[in-house]
Amino acid sequence: MENGLLITGGTVLTVNESNEVIENGAVLIEKGRIADVGEASALNAKYANVERLDASGRVVLPGLVNLHMHSGLIRGTAEDLPVFEWLTKYVDPKHRALTEELAYAAARLCYAESILGGTTCVLDMYRFMHRCADAAERLGLRATLAPYVVDKPGMDYFETLDGNTRLVEERNRSANGRIRVWFALEHLTYCTEGAYRRAAELAEKYDTGIHTHGEESIEMARRLKAETGRWPVELFHDRGILGPRTVLAHCVWLQESEMELLAKTGTSVAHCPVSNLKLASGIAPVKELLDLGVTVGIGTDGVKENNSLDMLEELKFVPLLQKARLLDATAIPAETALRMATIDGAKALGLDREIGSLEIGKKADLIVVDFRKPHLTPIIRGKYNNAVSNLVYAASGADVSHVFVGGVPLLKERRLLTDDAEAIRLEAQEAAEKLFELREPYIPV
Ligand SMILES: [Zn+2]
Known part of the structure; x- marks a missing residue:
């Protein structure tokens, strides 16, 4: 993704001033920032030589x-x-x-x-x-x-x-x-x-x-x-x-x-x-x-x-x-x-000029949620668009497929890229057992 990454074909929840939702939208990440946001058809034509992430059936929103x-x-x-x-x-x-x-x-x-x-x-x-x-x-x-x-x-x-x-x-x-x-x-x-x-x-x-x-x-x-x-x-x-x-x-x-x-x-x-x-x-x-x-x-x-x-x-x-x-x-x-x-x-947090919405120039902190699931069906477009409702009332963290912070991919198809999830789990298990052992003398009777 040297030249940028175009996340294309998903429903984009910009969370901009007017809560704009772009059905069949696209977001371009370049040098850690959001370089463009708009209709997929327009951005696909404009950026022919960048890496692509097909987000059809998914929703793209700020982290x-x-x-x-x-x-x-x-x-x-x-x-x-x-x-x-x-x-x-x-x-x-x-x-x-x-x-x-x-x-x-x-x-x-x-x-x-x-x-x-x-x-x-x-x-x-x-x-x-x-x-x-x-x-x-x-x-x-x-x-x-x-x-x-x-x-x-x-x-x-x-x-x-x-x-x-x-x-x-x-x-x-x-x-x-x-x-x-x-x-x-x-x-x-x-x-x-x-x-x-x-x-x-x-x-x-x-x-x-x-x-x-x-x-x-x-x-x-x-x-x-x-x-x-x-x-x-x-x-x-x-x-x-x-x-x-x-x-x-x-x-x-x-x-x-x-x-x-x-x-x-x-x-x-x-x-x-x-x-x-x-x-x-x-x-x-x-x-x-x-x-x-x-x-x-x-x-x-x-x-x-x-x-x-x-x-x-x-x-x-x-x-x-x-x-x-x-x-x-x-x-x-x-x-x-x-x-x-x-x-x-x-x-x-005093960070709203940098993150929190999908707008050109902001840091690329964004997530992709996979809506191709029974509990997130149907995906309706047009005047009955239900993307925000389904996200708030029906989605859970397990539906998140991709995560980017400052344009860096941290999660890809639910695989943690920056660390070893299983090693983290095992280390935490061991640490918790140790903590209970150390805590016991301080528990009031
Ligand atoms: Zn607290």
Whole structure:
């Protein structure tokens, strides 16, 4: 593909300003960027001497942006517990036991899973993130790394702001800008006021972003209000971290004043519907946030809470939950959900000028989904075109056939090209067994 690659004959979902869908469309990738987008007939004639990928019966769209995830190895092993019991009983002991090598195995596994499901860009909050940078570099994924920083006494097994700063200095904008590092804080109950203030200053100094958990449970939101007199988003505001650089995960329980603060400050939200359902947190007021103009992207959260990193599965829950909560079938259309999983996620990361839609000049982060399957049939053209609906409501990550990041092919007919998927799986299996062994002494009785 020296001279470029023409992906031709598929239905192209551009996710441009007008959500243009090109039936029998084509996308030209050249030097890592999208060099042309249009009708297949026109592009086939115009570019006679480039390599071709026949995408008939398939859908071509921007790569999915997972706006909140945690790499990890404890999938399916700490189930059916309320969020704070689950955190203190199983998750914090896991953090105590985690080592650099185990974190590397976890990141490799989760980044491979992400690519296999059509995710091209992640905002990952995890530990030992120089090794996550290594994993993302190797696999070819676009990643923004957000280390779990905690500074409350007795929790020194987490990351520190000093370590976070070193990681920013060493790895931010590395791998040709594909890997970035943000400042990140675990949670209001894990971090002091000073940590938030300092993170805000550092993010400004290094011109990078901030990621932290907004509230999931109503009990915690009420507890913080009772203790401080302020609702969680008001606390974030007091501590100086709200603004266009910041992405808050969850934000399930918001007062009207908090939603207005998010809108006024340009703060983005990572909506994680499956995690919020599974941990019985509730349903975030996504429709209200969108109506106020808040940028809302979609995240899977980690494998320990979801339990999958399948963004196409996640995508289905977004409109369904808002429709049921508001008893309004028009609450969030499929097109809006697709925008949230692509261009809006990119915007939250400050990357919307580079990725998130199929437009000339943008980086070629795109995926191909094979619709020649019983559960994605029929493919209808014209005024009843059903490509976006079938993608949002019927497709899953296993239907993704090809993945490109910056024009580099990472997945071809479901084969991972940049790493050995089976070796990754075996390494993760071994690492998980080791992690359970190391964690056992820390599990409270
Ligand atoms: Zn989380």
